[in-house]
Amino acid sequence: MDQMFTALLAIFQWDNALIMVLGTFIGVVIGVLPGLGATHAMAMIIPLTWKMDVTPAFILLISVYATSKFGGSLTAILFNIPGDNPNAVTLIDGYPMAQNGKARTAIAASAGVSILGGLFSAITLLAFMPVMYWIIMRFGPAEFFMLALFGLSAISAVSSESIVKGLIGGGIGILLSTIGYHPLVGQARFTFGTMFLEDGIHMVSVILGALAVSEVLKLWMEGSSIAGEGVPLSGSYKEGITAVFKNMPLFIRSSLIALVVGIAPGAGSMVAGFVSYASAVKTCKNPENFGKGDVRGVIAGDTALNACQGGDILPTITLGIPGSNAMAILLGAFVLHGITPGPQVVKMKTDLVYLIIFTVFIAHCISVFMAVSMSGVLEKLTKARAEIIAPIIIILCLIGSYVVREYWQDMMITTMFGIMSYYMKKHGYHPIPLVLGIVLGPIAEFGFFTALSLSDNGLWIFVTRIPSLVIFLCTLAVIFWPLIERIYKRPQPA
Amino acid sequence: MNSGSGAEDRKTTATELKGLREELWFILPFFIFSLYLFLGSFAYKVEASTVPKYAGLITAVLTGMRLFYICFPRFKIGEFSQDGLAGEFDDMKDEFEEETLKSHYKQQGKQVTFRDETKAFAALVGSFFFFLLFGYLVGTFFVIVCTSYYYGYKEKRAILINLVSMYILVYVVLFKLLEAPEHFGLILEPILRALDFI
Numbered sequence: 267m268d269q270m271f272t273a274l275l276a277i278f279q280w281d282n283a284l285i286m287v288l289g290t291f292i293g294v295v296i297g298v299l300p301g302l303g304a305t306h307a308m309a310m311i312i313p314l315t316w317k318m319d320v321t322p323a324f325i326l327l328i329s330v331y332a333t334s335k336f337g338g339s340l341t342a343i344l345f346n347i348p349g350d351n352p353n354a355v356t357l358i359d360g361y362p363m364a365q366n367g368k369a370r371t372a373i374a375a376s377a378g379v380s381i382l383g384g385l386f387s388a389i390t391l392l393a394f395m396p397v398m399y400w401i402i403m404r405f406g407p408a409e410f411f412m413l414a415l416f417g418l419s420a421i422s423a424v425s426s427e428s429i430v431k432g433l434i435g436g437g438i439g440i441l442l443s444t445i446g447y448h449p450l451v452g453q454a455r456f457t458f459g460t461m462f463l464e465d466g467i468h469m470v471s472v473i474l475g476a477l478a479v480s481e482v483l484k485l486w487m488e489g490s491s492i493a494g495e496g497v498p499l500s501g502s503y504k505e506g507i508t509a510v511f512k513n514m515p516l517f518i519r520s521s522l523i524a525l526v527v528g529i530a531p532g533a534g535s536m537v538a539g540f541v542s543y544a545s546a547v548k549t550c551k552n553p554e555n556f557g558k559g560d561v562r563g564v565i566a567g568d569t570a571l572n573a574c575q576g577g578d579i580l581p582t583i584t585l586g587i588p589g590s591n592a593m594a595i596l597l598g599a600f601v602l603h604g605i606t607p608g609p610q611v612v613k614m615k616t617d618l619v620y621l622i623i624f625t626v627f628i629a630h631c632i633s634v635f636m637a638v639s640m641s642g643v644l645e646k647l648t649k650a651r652a653e654i655i656a657p658i659i660i661i662l663c664l665i666g667s668y669v670v671r672e673y674w675q676d677m678m679i680t681t682m683f684g685i686m687s688y689y690m691k692k693h694g695y696h697p698i699p700l701v702l703g704i705v706l707g708p709i710a711e712f713g714f715f716t717a718l719s720l721s722d723n724g725l726w727i728f729v730t731r732i733p734s735l736v737i738f739l740c741t742l743a744v745i746f747w748p749l750i751e752r753i754y755k756r757p758q759p760a
Numbered sequence: 761m762n763s764g765s766g767a768e769d770r771k772t773t774a775t776e777l778k779g780l781r782e783e784l785w786f787i788l789p790f791f792i793f794s795l796y797l798f799l800g801s802f803a804y805k806v807e808a809s810t811v812p813k814y815a816g817l818i819t820a821v822l823t824g825m826r827l828f829y830i831c832f833p834r835f836k837i838g839e840f841s842q843d844g845l846a847g848e849f850d851d852m853k854d855e856f857e858e859e860t861l862k863s864h865y866k867q868q869g870k871q872v873t874f875r876d877e878t879k880a881f882a883a884l885v886g887s888f889f890f891f892l893l894f895g896y897l898v899g900t901f902f903v904i905v906c907t908s909y910y911y912g913y914k915e916k917r918a919i920l921i922n923l924v925s926m927y928i929l930v931y932v933v934l935f936k937l938l939e940a941p942e943h944f945g946l947i948l949e950p951i952l953r954a955l956d957f958i
Contacts, residue, residue: 441816
């Protein structure tokens with residue numbers, strides 16, 4: 267309870283409050299820019315947080331992450347251009363509503379569910395946190411090792427393209443993490459006598475390259491989506507807010523769907539939005555109205571986009587398993603600030619966890635007022651071109667990777683991983699397992715040897731401790747589930 | 761009809777083969793890297809060698825299988841087509857996207873060609889070299905101006921706004937306020953030192 271109050275007090279200090287407003291502004295602006303989303307926003311912010319204290323740094327990062335969705339919805343409604351890919355679900359009904367003279371109603375509905383979705387995310391995190399805290403306090407080195415193993419297998423197994431391709435990515439990530447000094451015996455590995463490699467490959471450089479630079483390359487290749495003529499702001503805000511409260515069951519259903527999809531690693535907010543919308547079409551009355559400017563479509567889609575943030579953040583801060591690219595960048599931010607990601611965050615930095623939770627909700631509220639009041643100015647930003655946006659992100663990513671250790675080689679790593687990840691994604695290898703391998707590799711290695719040094723009977727420690735055994739069984743289930751499912755679903759001969 | 765379908769099949773196969781050849785560019789380095797770390801790990805103490813040994817072995821086997829598939833696709837070994845659990849969510853999304861979204865919104869992103877790819881890679885590598893040679897404080901300006909012109913974007917006002925905003929962000933906020941490290945690159949630093957500017 268004390269930690270909750272500490273977190274709240276920290277947020278309301280004037281300098282932190284100002285940083286939250288700044289973060290919200292950046293989040294909304296980047297959300298509005300076509301083709302850019304939370305991942306780019308967080309990658310751009312990383313160099314700015316490098317010298318900050320932990321509290322303002324995470325307030326800035328989380329407020330940017332939480333608010334980029336609403337900015338994207340605004341452009342989807344007014345210009346038929348989703349700010350980020352997940353916002354595509356908003357334009358199905360949002361843009362026809364705007365064309366029918368109900369732009370304000372759609373914006374108000376989107377804003378309403380954005381605030382409520384943020385509230386749902388915060389409540390979800392608050393509800394789960396004591397349970398997670400209770401579980402994590404029973405964890406020892408054996409469980410930390412098993413958890414890292416589970417994280418790696420889970421992210422690979424759920425990756426949509428291919429399990430084995432995910433495992434290859436994870437394996438390369440682990441191998442990269444072994445370069446440099448061993449944490450326990452202090453022996454230098456695979457360094458070729460260079461000082462740069464003795465310090466290991468820094469995960470921030472890899473994360474920025476693999477997740478942000480590769481996306482910028484795509485932006486350069488595809489060119490920017492230039493918004494056409496927008497529709498005038500008409501209709502009533504009140505009608506939109508009323509619609510949200512009238513459709514409370516739909517909001518709750520969409521939020522629950524988003525929570526489940528958000529927790530599943532690799533699924534992401536785009537999937538949450540579409541699954542929620544599809545569910546609304548199947549379960550609501552008069553489904554023929556969907557797609558023609560039905561406010562329920564905006565509510566279902568936007569609720570999911572915002573409510574899935576709780577499910578996205580939860581495994582990231584409690585288990586160190588990111589559900590999305592943006593969350594993988596958050597893991598990098600933990601490392602940048604000297605915090606070991608995963609259960610240690612809940613154990614040692616409980617106040618930071620509450621800070622993240624409260625920031626999610628408060629930033630959502632600020633973003634709505636900011637975006638609605640600035641919609642005229644934001645309209646101009648939708649016309650920004652890739653040629654102008656892309657260099658800014660590249661510059662900030664290169665600076666971000668340089669300032670951490672002052673090695674020019676880190677910038678080279680970012681550049682290399684940017685190109686490599688572009689090709690990896692193109693051929694069905696998602697870069698998240700690779701990033702996760704680098705993040706979780708050292709945690710797994712340290713946990714493995716610490717557990718062995720505490721064990722009286724060698725490797726048995728990993729299966730004789732109940733929590734460790736449970737995580738181990740979950741790991742096996744996650745890896746072999748598709749195989750079991752295939753056998754189970756095999757068609758019976760007639 | 762049949763010949764048309766056959767031609768289409770051949771075209772698909774040709775596209776797939778082209779994709780596989782492209783995959784070779786990162787799978788081969790992955791294979792060599794994992795094999796090198798696996799073999800190299802034998803030189804270290806048990807504690808230091810366990811992880812690279814096992815991770816290297818598993819990754820080398822998997823990438824080796826994939827390499828085999830790239831070289832001999834007809835054998836199907838290393839095809840790795842088993843979807844993950846998120847594949848089901850993705851299928852639901854794709855199915856729905858296909859039905860509903862396409863009628864409302866046409867993706868404006870164009871078909872990316874090899875030329876587009878190499879152009880973007882060149883812009884990225886060029887940006888890295890600007891940073892390497894001139895440092896981030898000066899390199900920032902080169903990156904903005906050169907990449908904009910390289911992509912045929914010559915609107916001076918927008919470029920100037922970009923330059924000013926990046927000057928504020930990089931020089932004022934990062935360098936002055938947040939005390940980011942000084943960096944003038946391989947070319948500029950010796951010159952500035954010789955002139956006693958730094």
